[in-house]
Amino acid sequence: xxxxxxxxxxxxxxxxxxxxxxxxxxxxxxxxxxxxxxxxxxxxxxxxxxxxxxxxxxxxxxxxxxxxxxxxxxxxx
Numbered sequence: 169x170x171x172x173x174x175x176x177x178x179x180x181x182x183x184x185x186x187x188x189x190x191x192x193x194x195x196x197x198x199x200x201x202x203x204x205x206x207x208x209x210x211x212x213x214x215x216x217x218x219x220x221x222x223x224x225x226x227x228x229x230x231x232x233x234x235x236x237x238x239x240x241x242x243x244x245x
């Protein structure tokens with residue numbers, strides 16, 4: 169039974185890792201495009217830059233904590 173829990177935990181970890189890496193890549197591209205494009209320095213793009221930065225911050229704190237909690241909970245079961 170613990171082998172199934174371990175494989176499910178590994179699958180969940182890989183899923184979260186893939187989603188978070190895709191999110192990091194997308195937000196990084198948005199940030200670098202807006203920062204490097206001088207014609208994109210308008211209030212709308214400033215707002216999008218702030219949204220991308222806040223999303224980047226929330227993903228970098230939430231996903232690793234969730235992965236650690238998932239690992240710790242699966243070890244106790």
